Amino acid sequence: MTSAVITPELALPASFWTRERKTGAVLVALGLVASVWFTLASPSSPATFYLGTSTQSGANFEIDGKIGCLVFGLIALAAGAILLATGKHYGLLVSISLAAFVLSALIWQVSTVHGSVPLGSLSTITMEASLPLIFGALAGVMCERSGVVNVAIEGQLLTGAFFAALFGTIAGSYWAALGAAAIGGALISLILAWLAIRFLVDQVVIGIVLNTFALGLTGFFYEQVMRTDTEAYNNPGGLPHWTIPGLSKIPIVGPAIFSGTLLTYVALALVVVLTIALFRTRWGLRTRAVGEHPAAADTVGIKVLGLRYVNVLVAGLIAGFGGAYFSMVTATSFTKNITGGLGFIALAAMIFGRWNPVGAFLAAVFFGFAKALSSLLQALQSPIPSEFLAMLPYIATIFAVAGLVGRVRAPAADGKPYVKG
């Protein structure tokens, strides 16, 4: 057999308008908007940025509205132009350009209302808003890397939140609450794994059904048990706040990373642990093999189904644990549907993060930042309508998932049940 040799003349000419160049053109347009429109619209009054968590005192610096808009607008423009010209360094240039664009817009808005931005508090709110998404997205990564689609993140978070409130109150200890939360998430995972692996049912369908199931069940027990005696069944108290002395004083990011509940620290640790485990350990290699090509993994002696069961269960533990956020970090009680659909945003974060723990973490933080920004601009009475600002996190997610990531590739065997052939 002769192998087909493609001669250079016969190969399709590489189109000039690659995905990178198209993105570059869009970024140039954004940069133009920022450096022309924002600069013209912005008054020449200062926007004040505080490094700490309060706008009442502490170190701060001022940026003149017009100058700030122009400088960051030009940075956005330049990064876009380089991408357009070279088509290289896609990720880096896109990040720089978008960050500069957002900063330009922020300076425009803040200087318009003569406001001040507490950067430390902005990062703290960002971190707190990202927490459930980090746990949810990591749970998604765990499952899908081994080939099981996890649409049930929402249900796992919700069950975790419910178990934390119920058993935390009964046992009177937050350690019990956190343990129960993890187990709650794992219970949903168990059903997911059993139906997906044993009965080969479509995994997306199972996920949706499990979300309904969790919503109905927690809602029922909330009405029938918790509501009858709130003190005895729905009063878990908040998780204690731990601050690391010294480190928490680091400007801007210190209070976000080194001051928080146990969940903050566990989330950060999990990102690191999971990254190492997935890409540097035997378990990780096997997990990825099972997710990409289960038949090949099987022939070299990896127990495909067993590994999938374990991974899906651990994913449930992670998501369930994160569910405690809803009933013990931002609140001290459970209410019906307390997760309010954030599990689906976590799913989007996992895709935006390209099925990678670090990517998922960054995507979650991105969403959290959009939320914190929306809240800040509303509070500063920005001229942008508040309805639009409220949409900001979701619009950002849509753009991120649909536009920026381009063609992301899921693990090859994701969602496909494995039957020994």
Add this chain to the structure above:
Amino acid sequence: MRTTRGMKLIALAASAGLAFGAAACSKPPAETPGTGQSAGTYKACMVTDTGGIDDRSFNASSWAGMEAAKAANSNIATSYTASTAMSDYDPNLANSVTKGCNYIQSVGGLMGDATKKVAGANPNTQFSIVDADNLGLKNVFPIQFETQQAAFLAGYLAAGFSKTGKVGTYGGLPIGPVTIFMDGFADGVAHFNKVKGKNVQVLGWDKATQKGLFTNDFVKQEAGKQQSDTLVAQGADVILPVAGGAGLGSAAAAKAGNYSIIWVDADGYETTPYKDVMLSTVIKNSKDGVKEALSKAAGQKGTLLTGGFLGTLANNGVSLAPYHDFDSKVDPALKSEIEALKADIISGKIKVTSAAQPK
């Protein structure tokens, strides 16, 4: 085939979830035993809005009004149906008619359209709605409040109590029954500034432009906490959350965040577990309004109610709650100024207006 059996299990799980969900909604709460349908002959049914019966806010206090009317008149039997989505309003109201309810209570201005539709189709059934006018129908009894009057007092209190010179508020949705609190609050602060020559700032609401900070939700506590965190970072140390259950997130974090809360609708000191941060509450006495409407309706069974209930400072339909734990921390001079303001509003010497007030 294994897949088929799997699908059966899936169908089972889905219907079980839905069944539990439905069961949770339609059952009366367990703490009101003896709500048997046989106990009374006048069936009064309430349909909650999406906040749910235990929002510690206006659904809860409307339900308390229903229970109070029942306690006073043994002929009345009460029950409620919880709505979990806006799309539930219409069917829940229609079901209440089918169940043979004599009196149907809608809670919240958001239920106006559904109530108008169902009440219009059943002109002989007595309807009543909290926070809306009579919708142009003879069989709808409106229960409304001059909430801005009490919120004005709260604004004055917050401005006088604030150490940082900044107070904050946020709402659930930019709708009349919410913004009326924020309007009154902002005016109260402005009045304080005028009288005292101070410059206390209101964050999160601008009465002139009707723009401000919203959670776009009445349930999510994390959304509430986020908004108050943002306000506190801007320097606010008294927060008025007008977002139903979502405001609980702010109340839960208030102690650690070193700020105090002015609750809305029902006295937060009694209805929430966060007693130690409740400076006061802008009480909207839905309880009395509903009780009055239901008692009258049950007393004249067969004839439709006329007029409506308008809660004001004068008839205690709206009020500022006691300071409870904060009693010793609020300056006595400030307290007496607020008493004087209250008298001035009742006498009409001070007029408090809001774009959202009952017409």
